Amino acid sequence: MxxxxxxxxxxxxxxxxxxxSLEVPKGxxxxxxxxxxxxxxxxxxAICGMIKPKSGDVSLNGKNVSGLDSHRIARAGLAHSPxxxxxxxxxxxxxxxxxxxxxxxxGARPKGNIKADLERALELxxxxxxxxxxxAGTLSGGEQQMLAMAxxxxxxxxxxxxxxxxxxxxxxxxxxxxxxILRLKGDGVTMLLVEQFAAAALNVADYGxxxxxxxxSVHGAPEKLKNDPAVYEAYLGxxxxx
Amino acid sequence: MDIFLQLTFSGIALGMIYAxxxxxxxxxxxxxxxxxxGQGEALMLGALVGLSLAGGVMGGPYLNYWLMIPLVMxxxxxQGVVVERIGVRPSIKTKNEFGWIMSxxxxxxxxxxxxxxxxxxxxxxxPSPVPAAPFQIFGANVQIxxxxxxxxxxxxxxxxxxxxxKSIYGKAVVATAxxxxxxxxxxxxxxxxxxxxxxxxxxxAAFAGVLVAPLTLTGATMGTALGLKAFAVAIIGGLTSxxxxxxxxxxxxxxxxLTGYYISTGYKEVPGLLLLLLVLAIKPSGLFGKxxxxxx
Numbered sequence: 001m002x003x004x005x006x007x008x009x010x011x012x013x014x015x016x017x018x019x020x021s022l023e024v025p026k027g028x029x030x031x032x033x034x035x036x037x038x039x040x041x042x043x044x045x046a047i048c049g050m051i052k053p054k055s056g057d058v059s060l061n062g063k064n065v066s067g068l069d070s071h072r073i074a075r076a077g078l079a080h081s082p083x084x085x086x087x088x089x090x091x092x093x094x095x096x097x098x099x100x101x102x103x104x105x106x107g108a109r110p111k112g113n114i115k116a117d118l119e120r121a122l123e124l125x126x127x128x129x130x131x132x133x134x135x136a137g138t139l140s141g142g143e144q145q146m147l148a149m150a151x152x153x154x155x156x157x158x159x160x161x162x163x164x165x166x167x168x169x170x171x172x173x174x175x176x177x178x179x180x181i182l183r184l185k186g187d188g189v190t191m192l193l194v195e196q197f198a199a200a201a202l203n204v205a206d207y208g209x210x211x212x213x214x215x216x217s218v219h220g221a222p223e224k225l226k227n228d229p230a231v232y233e234a235y236l237g238x239x240x241x242x
Numbered sequence: 243m244d245i246f247l248q249l250t251f252s253g254i255a256l257g258m259i260y261a262x263x264x265x266x267x268x269x270x271x272x273x274x275x276x277x278x279x280g281q282g283e284a285l286m287l288g289a290l291v292g293l294s295l296a297g298g299v300m301g302g303p304y305l306n307y308w309l310m311i312p313l314v315m316x317x318x319x320x321q322g323v324v325v326e327r328i329g330v331r332p333s334i335k336t337k338n339e340f341g342w343i344m345s346x347x348x349x350x351x352x353x354x355x356x357x358x359x360x361x362x363x364x365x366x367x368x369p370s371p372v373p374a375a376p377f378q379i380f381g382a383n384v385q386i387x388x389x390x391x392x393x394x395x396x397x398x399x400x401x402x403x404x405x406x407x408k409s410i411y412g413k414a415v416v417a418t419a420x421x422x423x424x425x426x427x428x429x430x431x432x433x434x435x436x437x438x439x440x441x442x443x444x445x446x447a448a449f450a451g452v453l454v455a456p457l458t459l460t461g462a463t464m465g466t467a468l469g470l471k472a473f474a475v476a477i478i479g480g481l482t483s484x485x486x487x488x489x490x491x492x493x494x495x496x497x498x499x500l501t502g503y504y505i506s507t508g509y510k511e512v513p514g515l516l517l518l519l520l521v522l523a524i525k526p527s528g529l530f531g532k533x534x535x536x537x538x
Binding site for chain 2: 048049050070071079087089091099100102108109151155
C-alpha cells in the first residue's frame, strides 16, 4: 500500500532523515515511535509532500509519488491528519469535513456517497456532531484533534497518516482517540500512526518502527518491540518519561 | 442641507468604488499574503476596454453597456492571471517576501504606458448607459448611475461571498486563506487558488472601472489615484474584512466629497489619509481587521 524506501529529507541544507525505509501494508496499522526530535514529523511531511524529499522513493499503491505536490499525493489516496491539527479555524466543523472530501467533489477521487460518509464521521465522533455548526477555531484541542482525524477520513483515502493524535490532550481524551483508532482499524482502515505515547501506539499497532536521530533503529511486531530491552528502556520503561 | 445630502450621496457612490477595489486587494491577500499594487491599473484597463466595446473610440459601439460588462470582467480576469504568473508566482516560489511588491508596481507602470499608447494620454468621455438627468431624494440630486454603482458594487461583493460560502470551490478558497499547507493536504491545488484569486481580484477592479467611468472621465491615468486610495481603504477597514472595506470606503468617499466642498478641493484627500495614519497608529490591523500574530 504505502512503501517508503531509503528516504532522505530535511530543511534547507540540514538533512534530518538519513534513509528511512518502512512499509504500511493494506488494512494494517503501523506505528512510528521515537523521542522528540527523532524525525517522525519530518518523515510524515516528506511522505505527504509538505516538504520535498532529497532522495528516496515514496510509493502509494505501487505508484511513485515522491516529489509531487501535496495536493497530488492527496488525490493519489493519502490523507494526513497533521501535527498541530491544522483545522480551518474560520470555517464550521461541517465545512471542514466537507473539505476533507474535496477530491471527491472534483472527480479526482471516486465520489461515493459523501453525505453518508459525513454522517458516519459525525457518528464516529459524537462531540463533533454536537458542534457541527460551530467554527473549528472555537473547539477545544481534543475536539480539533478529532476534527483533523474525521477530516482525513472524509477523503476515503487508501492510507491515513496520523501525526501525534494524542499530543496535548487530557488523558481521558487520549483514551478516546485511541479507542477511535482501534475502531477504524476494525473497519480495515490503513494507518501510519506517529506517536510519542509509545506504549499506547504499540497496543493498537500491527507493526512498529522505532526512530532515532533520523534513522530507523529497530522494527518489528509490537510484542517484540515491547520486549526489546533498549526500546523498553528508552520509550516504555523509565516510566513517566512521556 | 440639500447640498450636504447630495455630497453625501456622491461620497457613497465614490466610497463604494473604493470598497470594491479594496475588496480586490483583500481577495489576493487572503489566499497568498500578497497584493496587486496594480489594482488601479486593472480598473483603468477595464474601463478603457469597456469604452472601446461600448463607446465610439475604436469604431464602435459594438455592444451595449450591459453586455459589455461580462466581457470586460473576463478581460480583467485574464489580466489578473498575467499579473499573478509574471509578477507574483516567482516571488512566492522563491519565498521572496518583497519581490511581488516591486513586480506588481512594475507591471502597473507597464500597463499604464501600454494604455497611453493605445488610447492616448487624454481623458475620454464614457457614454452613460442611463439618462444623466438626476432625480431627487429629500431634495438632493442623485444620478441614476450613482445608484447603479452602489448596487453593482454590493452585488459583486455579495456574489463573491456567496460563492465562498456555498460552493465547494469557494470553500477551497477560504480553506487556502486559512491554512495553505493544510488545504494542500485536502487535495486542493493552492497555486491554482492563488491564480484564481488574482483573476477574481482584477475582474472585480475591471468591473469597478466600467461602473465608475460614466461618472468620471476615462483615461490611462484614472486608476493610479483610485488604486492608492482604495489601498488606504483596505488598510483602514482591515485587510481581512469585507465589511471593513465597505465601511472604510464610505468613510473615505464621504470625507472626500464633503471636504472638497466645504473646505477646498485641494484638501479633499487629507481627512481620509489622516484617518489612515490614525488607524495605523492605534489599530494597525484596521478597524475591522483581526489582529494576526506573526510567528517568528
